[in-house]
Structure formats: structure tokens, C-alpha cells
Amino acid sequence: MTATASGDSDPLIVSGDVEEFGEVEFGYVTVVQHLCDRTGHVPHPEVLFDEKKALGVAAYHPRRDELALDPAFLTLGLDFAESYAFDGVIVHELGHRTEPGWIVLRRWLFWASAVVSACVGLYTYARPFNDVCAVLMFIALLLFLCIWPVSWNAEFRADDYMCDVAGIGVAVCTFDLLAACNAQSSVTHPPTSLRLARQLRRAKLPHARRNRESILRRGGRKK
Ligand SMILES: [Zn+2]
Numbered sequence: 001m002t003a004t005a006s007g008d009s010d011p012l013i014v015s016g017d018v019e020e021f022g023e024v025e026f027g028y029v030t031v032v033q034h035l036c037d038r039t040g041h042v043p044h045p046e047v048l049f050d051e052k053k054a055l056g057v058a059a060y061h062p063r064r065d066e067l068a069l070d071p072a073f074l075t076l077g078l079d080f081a082e083s084y085a086f087d088g089v090i091v092h093e094l095g096h097r098t099e100p101g102w103i104v105l106r107r108w109l110f111w112a113s114a115v116v117s118a119c120v121g122l123y124t125y126a127r128p129f130n131d132v133c134a135v136l137m138f139i140a141l142l143l144f145l146c147i148w149p150v151s152w153n154a155e156f157r158a159d160d161y162m163c164d165v166a167g168i169g170v171a172v173c174t175f176d177l178l179a180a181c182n183a184q185s186s187v188t189h190p191p192t193s194l195r196l197a198r199q200l201r202r203a204k205l206p207h208a209r210r211n212r213e214s215i216l217r218r219g220g221r222k223k
Contacts (some may be wrong), residue, residue: 021071027078032067035090040163045097049074057181060093064099067093087160088174102154104149106188113143141213151188159195160202170205172196205213 029047036044044065045060053059053068060067067090071082071206072211080086096103116139120133163171 021074024074025077026209028068028069028073028081031081031086032069032090035087036094039094041092041094053212057178058089058093060096060103062097062104066098067097074189083171084166085177087166089172091166091176092158092174095158095165096154098161099154099157102150102157106151106154109143109150113141113147114142116140130154148187152190155189155195156198159199163199163202167201171199175199176194207208 010027013164030046030050033044036042047069049071050068051071053061053066054070055068056070058067058069064167073086120136120140123136124133159171162174175192178192185194
């Protein structure tokens with residue numbers, strides 16, 4: 001199922017095998033476009049509902065400038081699209097869009113590690129294991145381990161963007177949603193508790209005073 005909208009003037013295209021969600025998809029995409037407008041992300045990224053590309057809840061893909069959302073959102077109805085938690089999910093992804101270099105680097109590290117590992121496999125297939133293999137294995141391991149700090153840094157910085165733009169209230173609701181979804185700590189994502197603790201700490205800093213008024217607030221719409 002897909003629902004795409006690539007800009008203000010572009011027609012919204014809704015398609016898929018679950019027709020009853022068409023109107024809900026349209027509503028979600030409209031909300032995402034509104035959030036893009038309020039945060040200066042114009043032209044908008046392409047918004048699509050794709051479980052694979054969403055990689056869990058949501059994901060931004062810089063190469064095609066796509067913001068992928070889990071179709072499960074649609075089952076929650078349009079009320080959820082108006083929630084602080086959804087705001088936070090989207091603004092976090094827009095944080096990745098603000099600094100796409102980190103996720104591009106993460107992807108390169110992953111593929112570089114995979115390619116070097118494959119080279120080791122091919123080399124050892126033709127010859128006995130030797131020092132060259134050991135060095136290549138070490139490089140592959142090093143590249144893989146580099147994914148960890150690069151990826152965690154990317155996530156922390158996207159959280160910082162979310163909190164600075166949308167406010168600590170939105171951030172707390174978003175982390176609460178992630179906890180409810182059982183978001184697990186991994187090489188690519190820090191634990192939710194650590195992410196929340198970082199933003200609570202940042203909210204106490206003097207520069208966080210602007211968070212008292214979220215720029216996303218629109219009278220009477222928020223839940
Ligand atoms: Zn992220």
C-alpha cells in the first residue's frame with residue numbers, strides 16, 4: 001500500500017489493496033506535509049506507507065528523499081495523526097533529513113563491512129586462511145563496529161532536532177510510544193531510556209527555553 005505526495009502542488013496519489021484506508025492515508029500525508037511546512041522542509045519529502053521501508057515505525061531514506069511510515073499507523077485512525085507522539089516521530093525523521101550525512105555514512109559502513117566480509121569468504125574459498133584474511137577480517141569487524149557510534153550519534157542528533165523544534169512534551173510522548181512498541185536497543189538505535197534521559201537533560205539547559213512554545217502547536221488541534 002502506498003500513499004505519496006511529493007510537494008504542495010503535486011496531486012496526492014493513494015493506491016493499494018486496502019481501499020478503506022485511502023481517506024486515512026490522505027489525512028496522514030496531509031499532517032506530515034503540514035509538519036514539513038512548519039519546520040521548513042519544503043519541498044516535502046515523498047511520504048509513503050511501506051512496512052519494509054519503515055524499518056519498524058518510520059524511516060527517512062535520503063537517496064530518494066522518502067519518508068516511509070509503518071502502515072500500522074493507519075489502523076490507529078486519524079486521531080493518532082493529530083497526536084504529539086506522531087508529531088515527534090515525523091520531526092525525528094525530519095531531523096535525519098536535516099543531517100542526512102550521518103545515515104548515508106551508516107549505510108556506507110554497513111555495505112563496506114559486508115563487501116570486505118564477502119572478499120574474505122571468496123579469498124578463503126580459493127586459498128587457505130592466512131594473514132591477508134586475518135587483516136581483512138579485522139577491517140570488516142572495524143567497519144561494522146564503526147556503525148555503532150555513527151548510528152547512535154545520528155539518532156541522538158535527530159532526537160535533539162525533534163526536541164528543539166517540537167519541545168520536550170512531544171519528545172516524551174514519542175519515547176513513550178517507542179517504549180509501548182517495545183523498540184529495542186541495537187547497533188543502530190540507542191535504548192529508549194537513554195534517549196529520553198538525554199532530552200530531559202537537554203531540556204534543563206538555558207537554550208532549551210524556547211521549547212516552552214512548540215512551533216508545531218496549532219490552536220485546538222493537539223491532543
Ligand atoms: Zn532515527
